[in-house]
Amino acid sequence: MINLILCGGSGTRLWPLSRKYLPKQFVKIFDGESLFQKTVKRNMHLCDELFIISGENQYFLAVDQLEELDILKNKKVRFFLESEGRNTAPAIALSCFDMDPQETVLVCPSDHIVSDLDIYEQAVARAAELAEEENLVTFGISPSYPETGYGYIQAKGEDVRAFKEKPDAATAQKYLKSGDYLWNSGMFCFKSSTILKAMAKHSKDIFEASENAYNNRSIIGENQFKIKKKDMQSIPAESIDYAVMERTDNVKVVYGEFGWNDVGSFKSLFDLSEKDIVNNAVLNLQTEKVLKPVVINARDNLIINNKRQIAVIGEDNLVVVDTDDALLIANKSESQKVKEIVNQLKERGSELAEIHKTVIRPWGSYAILEEGPLYKIKKITVKAGKRLSLQKHFHRNEHWVVVSGTAKVTLDDEVFLLRQNESTFIKMGAEHRLENPGNIELVIIESQVGEYTGEDDIVRIEDDFKRNE
Amino acid sequence: MINLILCGGSGTRLWPLSRKYLPKQFVKIFDGESLFQKTVKRNMHLCDELFIISGENQYFLAVDQLEELDILKNKKVRFFLESEGRNTAPAIALSCFDMDPQETVLVCPSDHIVSDLDIYEQAVARAAELAEEENLVTFGISPSYPETGYGYIQAKGEDVRAFKEKPDAATAQKYLKSGDYLWNSGMFCFKSSTILKAMAKHSKDIFEASENAYNNRSIIGENQFKIKKKDMQSIPAESIDYAVMERTDNVKVVYGEFGWNDVGSFKSLFDLSEKDIVNNAVLNLQTEKVLKPVVINARDNLIINNKRQIAVIGEDNLVVVDTDDALLIANKSESQKVKEIVNQLKERGSELAEIHKTVIRPWGSYAILEEGPLYKIKKITVKAGKRLSLQKHFHRNEHWVVVSGTAKVTLDDEVFLLRQNESTFIKMGAEHRLENPGNIELVIIESQVGEYTGEDDIVRIEDDFKRNE
Structure with a gap:
């Protein structure tokens, strides 16, 4: 079974904890773990393989957090980078094109909590059985209150009668009372071939546009592909519920009485937390x-x-x-x-809606410690074995002091090591590169001095992460 | 007339805005001005001379803020540094010993607001007349609500019938209803000789201990004296109200309908602020x-x-x-x-009760920007013409980058200038000194690297502010 993890999200619901470039699922608020990490761990021994769908500006967060769990060495992990989010139907179709048609897929949002793992495993096992029989399986949660923010599944045993959009308060109350309605958790289980067949039948436009887009994908690394923005935009943005589930009759529901919570607000975060x-x-x-x-x-x-x-x-x-x-x-x-x-x-044009003070980059992170009219002080952390781009600036000089770890510095034609408690000076216009050749984190303090210290005064000559292309 | 300004205060009422080493009167919350500055400006054209009473760890805040108002060049300003606060009676006695006996003294707390300056000036003028006639003059404020946190003055016209301690709620209500009671504002006006004579008569112990302490004072600079801690402790700690005002019959009260507020809580700060x-x-x-x-x-x-x-x-x-x-x-x-x-x-032993992140020193200020297990990053600001002590450290190296202004650096036997965008390295154990020889502020970023970066790893060899003595 492949665990397909959906890592989108706009990062607005738990602002300022979550932001566009660090959505909810990557924030480490549960005893030092993120919801993404909890999702991965929950499914690790149920699935042989991981398949991550993420925005191209967030995928390295997933890479980092998988590395922390020591997953990348032990499991095959594929990454599909969306250049633009188009809801779940295209995301799932594009991923399934990349799989063996006979493969069973467990689709999980990355930002939910499950508290009872034994019952969860039983539910997933039952879903896998039903998926094996060519069903499209949803997971329904018995509602505990009349929530208006979720879709509902009308069910009779494991059979689905109907899917219902987010109800108004009165309808939600009615659903709760009747006992026939379940919250739609957004988790699914099916064979790759089953969902693609259903999509080809019921949402031909999405299926075909996705197939074309997949065939035109860019391979950007081992087990990593990306769909070009133009191709993404050509696919109708639709949810898998609407595009497929509501239109087929081979849909089943498994009851998910496993302590599910989508942490959709600070209120739910409070409810989940120890008091x-x-x-x-x-x-x-x-x-x-x-x-x-x-x-x-x-x-x-x-x-x-x-x-x-x-x-x-x-x-x-x-x-x-x-x-x-x-x-x-x-x-x-x-x-x-x-x-x-x-x-x-x-x-207001504030970037606080999108980024945190500590900005996470593929090579590590940086934070602005202090800013004045003619200077900016940054703390730069470079992960073991990673390096920044070869670059130069037209309007600022930089002083680097290594406070932890060892740096390999390229400065015009020279390459040298800078050890803890050593410093160097990068003159305006000089080509330079910062690299961590060691096995522990490198921390440098960079004091920029110049008339202009904006992030856009950077000319990238060479970049491991292709940001100069 | 001499304006005697009381600058004590524990800094607790407006925490975390105010703290022990930056009491309420020095916090700049009123359009960039502090209550101390407002007090000085309010009395500037009424008085020929300023006399500041302050703790020895806060007096340089007063110096700084007077410099900002350009007062030090234009007026005589005396400083009396208390090595320990002993309430208002000793503070006033010790100051008056330093004055001509015929001098009229206007005593003001430094942390009050007065909104109607015209009426204030009329009140002070009347107080000065009464003081000239050998009276001890208080300023009474018509109560607008039954405050239990102030002392009250029972008055009949300008005559004082009685002083009352902080009342309970019922009594405060009675005072408010009767109309004969005024809030005791803590402002006073009298001739130096009048108050000393009254104190010699009614609180002989305070008078004599203060006289001895004054005679044993340390002159620490032009117009600056300090009373030794042992001598301060020998004086009974008493308020001027209790020690003198309540015991004499030459006490008068001037009505202070000038929009008085002691900014004693965030509630009063809110009431005073624009909405x-x-x-x-x-x-x-x-x-x-x-x-x-x-x-x-x-x-x-x-x-x-x-x-x-x-x-x-x-x-x-x-x-x-x-x-x-x-x-x-x-x-x-x-x-x-x-x-x-x-x-x-x-x-809890937290220093947050006492100091701010930006610590103000006689020579300027510093703030810790970042700390790690083996490093500490500081922003150090040195005022024009000031310098830090000649010092050395046993456990840390320091990298200095000048980001604004020009530094004069002493490093063992060398003395050299460090300009904006230049850096230097202070090796563990080296004797060094940082000085601002220029006319504008000097800002340096100091990256400390070492096994121990605590503030107590500092050996002062020479210090303009006598902190090595």
Whole structure:
């Protein structure tokens, strides 16, 4: 069985924790693990192979987090990089074109929580049986309250009567009362050939456009392909539910009583989290030097704790999210309005809707520590064996001090090692490259001095990650 | 007339804005000015001379802020540095010993707001007349609500019937109703000889101990003296109200209907601040690159805005105080409980109760930008003409990059200039000194690398500020 993991997402629901370039599933808020990592671990011994669908600006996050779990060495992992998201039907079709038609596929969103793994495994095993019999299998969750944000499946045993779009409050209440309706979890199981056959029949346009796009794919590495933007845009954007599931009669549903939660809001994050004696939940973004919040006369709060000392007095039902560059304070019952905040920030042209202060790159990460009119100070972390592009700047000089690890520096015609506690100077206009030739992380402090220190004053002469092309 | 300004204060009431080493009166929250600066400006044309009483770890804050107002060149300013606070009676006595006995003294706390300056000047003029007639003059404020946190003056015209300690709620209500009681503002006016005579008569022990302490004072610079800690401790700690005012019959009161506010809590800060259309008040700690908070369905909030993007959803009556290293979220009506937060932090041994991330020193300031197990990155700002101590470290190397201004560096036997965009390396054990010989601010980025980067690994060989003695 292949575990197909959907890693899209706009990163708005848990802003400022999640952002466009670090969507919800990659944020490490569960004891140092991300929801993506939890998803991978949950399916690891059920599936022989991993197949990751991700945006081209996020896939290296998946690579990083798989490396942390030591998966890449032990399992075959394929990556399909979407140059543009077109919803689940094209994503699933394009992935299935890349598989043996007889292969069974377990489709999982990467940002859900499952708390009862034994029951989960039983459900997946049953789904695999049904998939083997040429069924398209969905996973339905017994609703515990009248949620209006999910689609519903009307079921009778394992048979599906109908799919229902997100209902209004009254309808959701009716669904809950009747007992025949289940939440549509967004998980699926089917044979590759079954879903493609159904799509060819019921959504011919998506099937054909996807087939063309797949045949025109770019191979960008071993087990990595990408669909060109023009080709992606030629495929109708549609969900797999609408394009296929609702239109066929070989659909089955497996009951998923395995403690499912889609962590769709800070409210659900609170519900999932451990509480203290007065029902406050504290999640720590840092693993070292954690400063415990001081709380006086305050209960039922969710506090996402970062580097600073937080103090709360006389407030209940708050969501407090402290990040390096943005702070959210919301009433828990209105925390879904965080999307409006993101929209307002976008309108202002603020990049805080999209990136974090620490920007994760394929080679490592950087953070701006301080900025003045004529200077910018960055902390640059380079992963073992990785290197930045060969580059030059027209408007700034750079001073590098190695504070941890060892750097290999290319500076015009010279190549030399820079060890911990050594420094070098990159003059304006000089071609240079920073590389970590070692086995441990390299950390340098870069002091940029110049009239202009914007990110766009960079000429890439050569780049391992093809960003100069 | 001499303006005697009391600059004590523990910095707890407006934590984390104010802290022990940056008490309330020095925080610049009123359009870029501090309450101390506002106090100085309010009295500048009423008084010929300034006399500042301050703790020895805070006096340079007063010096800095006076320099910003260009006062030091134009007026005589004396400084009395308390090595330990002993309340107002000893502070006033010790200052008056340093003055001509015939001098009229206007005593002002440094952390109050006065909004109607015309009426203020009339009140001070009347107080000066009464002081000339050998009276001890207090300033009474008509109470607008039954405050239990102030002392009261029972008055009949300009005559004082009695002083009353902070009342309980019922008594405060009675005072308010009767109309005979005024808030005791803590401002006074008298001739130096009048107050000393009264103190010699009514609080002989304080008078004599203060006289001895004054005679044993250390002259630490032109117009600067300090009382030794042992001598300070020998003086009974008492307020001027209790030690003198309540015991004499030559006390008068001037009505102070000049928009007085002691900014004793975030609630009063909110009341004083300008509000937007939904009654939110935003005060900015930064003057450049101000990120306007995004607010959805939230009113009556006080937001102290710093460097980060703040977003508030669905909350009213909050106090949000964002600083570099601490964040307070409080219900406005319970914001006085911030003192408990400070106490809890002290119990934890947290230095956040005492210092800010940017630590202000006599020569400038420093801030820790980043810390790792084997390194620490600091931004160091040196004021024009100032220098740090000649020093050395046993456990760390330092890399200095000048990002703004020009530095004069002493490194063992060498002395050289380091210009913008130049760097140098201070090897472990080397004697070194950093100086700003220029007329504009010097900013350097210091990357410390070593096994131990604590503030106590510093051997001061020579120091302009006598910290090696």
